[in-house]
Amino acid sequence: MPSDVVVLKRQLGLWSCVGMVIGPIIGSGIFISPKGILQNTGGSVGWALMIWTACGVMSMLGALCMAELSTTFPRSGGDFMYIMIGFNKMLAFLRVFTFVAIIRPASAAVVSMTMGNYLLAVFRDDCGMTDETGEIVVKLLAACMLCVIFALNVYSVPTTYRLQVVLSAAKVLGLVLIIFLGFIRICQGYTSNFENAFKSDNLDIGNIPLAFYSGLFAYAGWHFLPQVTEEVERPSRNIPLAIIISMTIVTIIYILANVAYFTVLSPEELLTSKAVASDFALPMLGSWSWIIQICVALSCIGSTNGVIFAASRVIYSASREGMLPEFLSMIHIRWLSPLPAAALLLPLCLMMLSGDNVFTLINYMSVSRWIFLAISVAVIPYYRWKYPDLHRPFKVPLIVPILFIFLSIFIVVMSFFKDPLACGIGLLISIIGIPLYIVCVVWFWREKPVWFLKLMGKVTLFMQKLMFVIHQEEEEKTFLIISDIK
Numbered sequence: 001m002p003s004d005v006v007v008l009k010r011q012l013g014l015w016s017c018v019g020m021v022i023g024p025i026i027g028s029g030i031f032i033s034p035k036g037i038l039q040n041t042g043g044s045v046g047w048a049l050m051i052w053t054a055c056g057v058m059s060m061l062g063a064l065c066m067a068e069l070s071t072t073f074p075r076s077g078g079d080f081m082y083i084m085i086g087f088n089k090m091l092a093f094l095r096v097f098t099f100v101a102i103i104r105p106a107s108a109a110v111v112s113m114t115m116g117n118y119l120l121a122v123f124r125d126d127c128g129m130t131d132e133t134g135e136i137v138v139k140l141l142a143a144c145m146l147c148v149i150f151a152l153n154v155y156s157v158p159t160t161y162r163l164q165v166v167l168s169a170a171k172v173l174g175l176v177l178i179i180f181l182g183f184i185r186i187c188q189g190y191t192s193n194f195e196n197a198f199k200s201d202n203l204d205i206g207n208i209p210l211a212f213y214s215g216l217f218a219y220a221g222w223h224f225l226p227q228v229t230e231e232v233e234r235p236s237r238n239i240p241l242a243i244i245i246s247m248t249i250v251t252i253i254y255i256l257a258n259v260a261y262f263t264v265l266s267p268e269e270l271l272t273s274k275a276v277a278s279d280f281a282l283p284m285l286g287s288w289s290w291i292i293q294i295c296v297a298l299s300c301i302g303s304t305n306g307v308i309f310a311a312s313r314v315i316y317s318a319s320r321e322g323m324l325p326e327f328l329s330m331i332h333i334r335w336l337s338p339l340p341a342a343a344l345l346l347p348l349c350l351m352m353l354s355g356d357n358v359f360t361l362i363n364y365m366s367v368s369r370w371i372f373l374a375i376s377v378a379v380i381p382y383y384r385w386k387y388p389d390l391h392r393p394f395k396v397p398l399i400v401p402i403l404f405i406f407l408s409i410f411i412v413v414m415s416f417f418k419d420p421l422a423c424g425i426g427l428l429i430s431i432i433g434i435p436l437y438i439v440c441v442v443w444f445w446r447e448k449p450v451w452f453l454k455l456m457g458k459v460t461l462f463m464q465k466l467m468f469v470i471h472q473e474e475e476e477k478t479f480l481i482i483s484d485i486k
Contacts, residue, residue, distance in 0.1 A: 007472050008076070008313075009336060012161055012232045017242030019165035020225050020306055021063075025250050026171045027111045027303025029218025031118075031277045031296050034258055034270060036214030040207040043267045046197030051208075052258055055215030056251030061404040063222040063247050064396045065377045067240040070226035071393040072383075074235055077317030078227035078310070079376035084321060086379030090437050095372045096318040097433035103369060104311040105345065107220075108304050109352035112142035115300035118293045121278060139353050146353075149305050150346045153312065154332065154339045157231070160309055167302030174295025175253050178277070181284045182260020193262040209414035213366055218254065221303070222247060223373065224310040231313075236393035308345060315341035323441055327460045330469035339467050367415050367423045368430045374408035377401045 012020065034048070041047040069082045077084075080099065084092035116138035153160050225242060229235050261270060264280050273279045277296050281289035316338040319328035332339040380401040383390060416423045464470065 007336070008231050008316075008331060008338070009157075010231055010233045011158055012228065012238070014238045014242055015165060016161045017225055017232060017238050018246050019161065019168040020228065020309070021222060021242055021246035022168040022172065022250060023164045023302040024221030024224045024306030024310065025219055025246070025303075026168070026175070026253075027114075027221070027300050029220065030175065030254055030257060031114070031275070031299075034261055034276050035273060036217075037211045038267060038270055040204075040211035040214065042200035042203030042207075043271065044198055044200035044203060045193055045262055045267060047200065047203065048211075049197075049255065049258060051211045051215050052255050053251070055212060055219050056247070056254060058212075058404065058407050059216065059219040059222045060247045060251065061400050061407075062373065062377065063243045064240070065380055065401045065404055066223050066226045067243045068380060068392060068394050068396050069376070070229045070239050071236045072390065074229050075317065076228055076230040076313045077321075078223055078314060079373060080314055081317055081321075082376045082379050083372065086382055087375065089321075089323070089441065090434070091372075091375060092318075092321075093323050093437040093441055094430055094433040095376075096314065096323060097436060098368055098372075098430050099311070100315055100318075100324075100344070101348070102429065104307060104314075105348035105352045108146065108307050108311075108345075108349045109142070111300045111303050111307070112145050112349075113138055113353070115145060115297045115304070116141035118275070118278070118296040118300070121275070122290045122293050142353055143350055145301060145304065146308075146346065146349050149301070149308055150342055153305070153308050154337045154342050155335055157335070157337050160305065164302060164305055164309070167298055167305065171295060171299035171302055172249070172253065174292065174299065175257050177295070178260050178280065178292070179253070179256045181280075182256070182263045185260070185263035185284075190263045193266055206414070206418050209411050209418060212411055213415070217366075219250065221306060224306055227310040227317075228313045240394040308342065311345055312338050312342040315344055325460075326456075327463040327467075327469065329471065330464065330467075331472055333468050333470055339469055340463060343467070367412055367426045370408045370412055374405045374412075377404050377408075 037051050038045075038048045041051060066078070070078075073082060073085055075081050080092050080096045083095055119141060120134060120138055152163065222243070225232070225239055229239065232238055261276060261280055264283060265273065265276070269279070270276060277292050278289065281292035285291065315324060316329055318324045319326065319341065328338075328340045328344060330340055331337065378401070380396070381398060384398060412423075
């Protein structure tokens with residue numbers, strides 16, 4: 001392909017793909033979720049570790065399903081694209097609506113604020129800062145970090161994924177340090193928290209789905225790599241291999257890190273902890289405990305970087321399919337990045353930072369997220385039946401998607417049983433997208449007044465001149481096979 005062609009280039013090799021999986025997954029979850037899982041398993045160390053293992057297995061199953069889908073349908077966009085290909089545009093629009101308007105901006109805001117909290121903790125004691133001032137500083141740090149990451153994402157794609165690899169290595173090393181310190185404690189005989197590990201007087205089976213939500217939040221990000229398929233070198237090889245390597249590393253590290261936590265903190269101490277990693281590091285590293293805080297901050301930066309990189313490609317793909325304004329599917333003529341798509345995300349993330357209910361929004365949308373993931377994975381058995389001869393470079397056993405769908409449905413049903421109000425609000429937010437779909441997508445393609453066409457043309461031309469963007473000049477040809485099938 002000529003170097004002067006304006007197109008999203010294939011620049012992500014195997015280890016860049018590994019970084020694009022590990023980077024978004026290992027964010028704030030491993031430092032926040034231990035408390036949520038332990039609380040919803042009745043304070044049982046054994047059951048908490050079982051949930052961590054089960055969440056890792058479920059995430060691996062889902063990631064392998066996404067690997068098959070991304071190699072069968074080699075287009076960026078992830079689960080949005082698979083739902084649109086396998087079922088219909090309205091479901092795909094609802095997915096991208098909740099994704100763009102709430103889920104990704106809220107996630108980026110939460111992780112960036114976690115970064116601000118841990119970074120501020122390094123200097124807070126020396127500054128004599130009040131809680132109110134500290135909250136403002138945290139949000140300012142988060143906003144600055146988001147702006148820098150957005151600028152980097154649109155200015156240089158190669159630098160973005162190289163940074164992702166470096167940050168992924170840094171966060172893995174930070175967790176390896178925690179595991180190493182825990183191993184030392186075990187060798188010293190600090191194993192009392194593992195005695196009668198499955199004993200609990202407060203275990204409520206109805207809280208198990210909530211424990212799964214906490215664990216799956218820590219593993220969230222395994223479906224990001226397929227969202228950038230068109231930028232992956234040799235996707236039929238690198239995507240499945242990167243997913244297998246990454247998910248194996250993450251699952252092992254998460255389980256061992258939680259074992260390490262319990263060598264220092266009792267279940268009661270962990271439940272009252274506001275910063276698990278910091279409370280673990282303080283007795284182990286003393287005045288050097290700031291190292292762990294810096295590692296957590298870097299971990300959150302890497303996670304946010306991965307979220308923004310992948311999310312901008314979903315917006316780009318949705319616009320290319322006619323579900324968002326046309327200029328959002330354009331690429332900067334020199335930087336070869338989806339600048340308009342990334343520019344849409346930044347104000348949404350900053351708006352989430354300014355609000356106080358971002359955590360509540362994420363809880364509301366958890367059910368919708370798992371429903372859409374189950375729908376996208378359902379494309380696999382459906383297409384195995386409808387198109388048995390379809391070329392599939394990577395193919396999982398049929399039991400894998402069926403088991404993932406069953407587990408997703410189980411979690412959703414149990415969540416409705418446990419907290420019907422929150423789940424109902426989440427579904428209601430998603431359903432709001434239906435009238436938007438009718439107005440913005442269905443009506444948009446019908447015959448429109450000349451004045452409207454001229455107005456939209458002027459808006460698109462203005463955005464092109466403002467951002468120096470044009471349509472991708474050369475489309476991938478592999479997707480034509482999929483289109484011909486339908």
